[in-house]
Amino acid sequence: MTARYLFGRISGLVVAVVTVSILAFLLMHAVPGGPFDETRSPLPPAAKANILRKYGLDQPIWVQYARYVWHALHGDFGTPYQSPTETVLALLARVWPVTLLLGAIVVGISFTLGLGLGVLSALRQNTWLDNLLTSVATLGMTVPNFVIAIWLIYILSIRARWLPTGGWGEARLLIMPVVAYSLQPLAIVARYTRVAVLEAMAGDYVRTALAKGLSPAQVVVRHVLRNALIPIVTLLGPMIPDLFTGSIFIEFTFRIPGLGKFFVTSIFQRDYPMIMATVLLVAVLWSLTYLASDVLYVLIDPRVRLGARGR
Amino acid sequence: MAVSRLLAGVVILLLSLWGAGVMSATTNAVGRPLPADAAPPEQQVLTGLTQPATTLDFFVSVYKRPQNVDGNSWSNVLSTPLVRLDKNFNLVAAAAKSWEASKDGLTWTFHLDKSVTWSDGTPLTADDFVSTFRLGADPKQAWDFAWFFSAIKGWDDAVKGTIPVDQIGVQRGSDPYTLVVTTTVPAPYLPGMMLYSPPLQAKALAASGPFYNTDPATSVSSGPYVLQEWAKDQRIVLVANPKYSGVRPFIQKLVLKFADLKTEFSAYQANEVDVAANFSPADLQVIENDPALRAQYHQGFGDFRTYYVGFDTLHAPFGNLKLRQAFSHAIDRAALIKSVIKQQGIAAYGFLMPGFPGSQNDALKGIQTYDPALAKKLLAEAGFPGGKGLPKLELWLRNERALGQAIGNAIAAMLKQNLGVEVEVSNRETKLFMDELNGHRLQFYIVSYGMDFLDPANMLGIWLSGGRHAWKSDKFDSLVKTASSMVGNPGQRLAMFHQAEQVLVSDVGFIPIYFVTPGFMWKPYLRGDALSADKIGVTAWHWPGWDGLSTLHQSVYVTKDVSKYRR
């Protein structure tokens, strides 16, 4: 891996982000509707024109895009229509830390527990324990978090009266969102880990290592996990930006003032500056994650050669 | 010794005699004496859920104010509008002591109450109202409700930008306490419309811009509450306004939490909010099964909302009157109400709900009756026997929740069962739906409308051609337009509205399904005149809710029973 490779990847990231921004810009303006409410009757043309002018939407689309880019390069990402008393950056600075905190807890729990349970399941392949873990994990993968959330509220808040139904700012308010939000990633991590470890254990080197007299534990740590890491990094890496950008269901259900809901509300409200902000944020986060996983491939297995030309 | 004992005894006796009086003389933070059964002042708090909001003020944005359900708003509490509504929907004086119209019906003069002041001590004057209306008409402000006041002289031109906003027909009169409103045509409904006049302060507008009420530092109030906290995306906290000259509320603190309203019933069950609305069919079942909850459930009429099936009557196939009639006779409203809508609605045969001025629901009953045999016959006469020859029909819904989706599916099932017509049901996002509806590209849909002000001119006005519906009747247009601006002959005016609604229903411009009677729940520890039966026996939380435009907030208080509920 060379500086040249990294430079190539970073320039690629810029290409991707710029492409995404153009596509998203065209896409969001192509979807019918706008930042005006015509829920009662069509607005008189003059009233509608005023709204479009206020937001600069009366300009040709390429002018709007050029303006957007120009301002963005100067650090001005506009004013969210949903929250006109602050800038897009101020809004992100307010809501993202909330999501990051929740996401970090969820990532922590689901990765430690998930990796552990996955390895355990693999080492006990085809036993009752493995079957049980597989079944529970499948349930965790299939029951959507909004269903878990509703049940948690019903049991813990309405029946038992142990926890408030939602809110933000106290540690105990984190319990239900974290549980509802963690189960799925936890199950996924466990499943991927199990299968990746199994694949790695099937490799000839395991038999060789065992033949050489290494203990099973040593084999797992030195060889199996290392070889299992590439699929794990590939498949689990993207869960991190996913969890760090939040979930609308979790935030709506538990009244959490986070970023996740803006991915949906911005689109429904045709909040163009916020749509662009969320798209760009995702583009950068995911590109970085992909880059990081490529780098990790090399660190895990030095035989991997990135950017090498095909033969 | 004996003397001191005697004295002590007298004091104790006096105190005990005074006890009741002392208790009832307890006052809340703004000096309003609490009723005898009221909880202590610090418990005079009301908590509710609202959709996310960016302003409390009508003239800043109508659609982004805190709302809980159609007809239950939490906004405008930082203002005193010219008039308010009481629970019987009478207009009562608020900032205006009195008002009168000129002989030609074009000029209205409002005399302001000089005792009303802002929380910073400055008096509320006509200039505040003038600035507020100018803001609404200002093309740069691009207000989302700018269409509403087009009856005001010069309003539409100001919105277009062809005349400056200071020339609109809202002006200061001979003194700072006289407000003069002029209209383009006589508008007998203008005082009712002036419900929507919650003023912004001219001074604060000039100093801090229209969003001054989102920050306690710049907020200023002429209404019953002042802003204490606005935590974005979390909550708004309002406390009673110590400078308020009107009837001060018992409830000295109001907490509005931003939430997805689907969670409202859970929060209510968990005793985290004091009031709730937005019930799904299953929630109703929970309530029905529990006597305690049942006693807390009250039926209201919200904003007189009508749900109806609409068509594109300007194109095939629904240009065919017989086809529309066939559909109208195939829908069994009674069964829908009995099994699906239950308490949350009453069968609709017209557009105006009973209780709304001009309603004639019973008189219209005979036009679109449920009659499957007749429906089949009409379908065949329309050229589609047994549904053959009809294109694939997609019934669009506008972002409906559980109840609305069930109703859409039930109507599709009835059309299938009674006419053999296959109908798909498609629940669409609001803005896509409205874009199609307003563009007259929507073939077949279910949508609703709730009133803006209490006059048939408002509800029937949305059926005028060029509005959101693809239906046109010259007779209807001329009747409604003439009646709307008719002054001096209420009897004839009403008859014309009746006739217009008759035309609309007979031509099956739409199929009325049901009038919404939203359920409201409040905890048994809430009491007050606004929560007792009104003149037609309805107890529910009245439109527009805990809002500066209503007097609801004046009489409600928390009783001592609260200790059994709140943690």
Added chain:
Amino acid sequence: MSLQGVAAVRMLPAAPRNLWAAAWWRYARNRVRVLAAGTALVIVAASVAAPLVAPTRYDVAEIAESLQQPSPRHWLGTDAIGRDVLSRLLYGGRTSLEVALAVVALAVLVGVPLGVAAGFAGGWVDYAVVRLVEISTALPALLLAMLLISVLGSGIGNAILALAVVAWIEPCRLMRAQTLALRNREFVEAAWALGAGTGHLVWRHILPNTVGPLIVVITLTIPRMIFAEASLSFLGLGINDPLPSWGKMVSESVSYMQVYPVLGIAPTVMIALMVLTLTLVGDGLRDALDPSRGQPTGGLR
């Protein structure tokens, strides 16, 4: 089915004459997996044969019997407008399986070759594929779906298309990473030196070593797509009412959870059963078709 396809592919080089018999014998040794295969078959068969086995058609509503608890007449009760939940569950399986399997097939058909190509060829091919992946990830799928609605309208085909637009990314990234990891291994180098073609290397060495994770990707994609279809249907793209799908039934059940939990539990159990059985069958197939894998790590137990 793609899953069997991929699993069978890895057997090409060995190809003993009694391959299928031997594989079946190995598969049948594990009773849990036999049970799983049976269950999966029953679910698929019941769904396909819904018109024959369901008590009523999915859109028959007896409004007077709305929201009933399970009874001998309606085994799983009725929904908000009096439709038989069991019937809707059977028809719903048809829709959900059709959508999920079609999307998975498309995702594998597009994602696997792209990923292998990127990993193997490197250079500009890799550059292009990685950019494509990044762009597809970052573009808001919701917005894309909404645009598709206005252009194409609703329908199962359009729903599958809208879902496939994002579903190919994971298989593609997985295959790319595996290819990158494997292409410089000794055995690949050796095969290369012996003059093996690219196709042979992919068939013989890359795919076989990736089947495990790929099966997980597939089994994970199925519930995801079932629920994604429900979200799309909420927007009017996808499956219109009254046609049911499991995902839609779960989403709709949320507001009925307190009093009619069966409305949500029934479809959830079906989805979970389907995914679980497919997982077990997938694992079983892989082991059955690759004899070297039956008990690979006995020493580790």
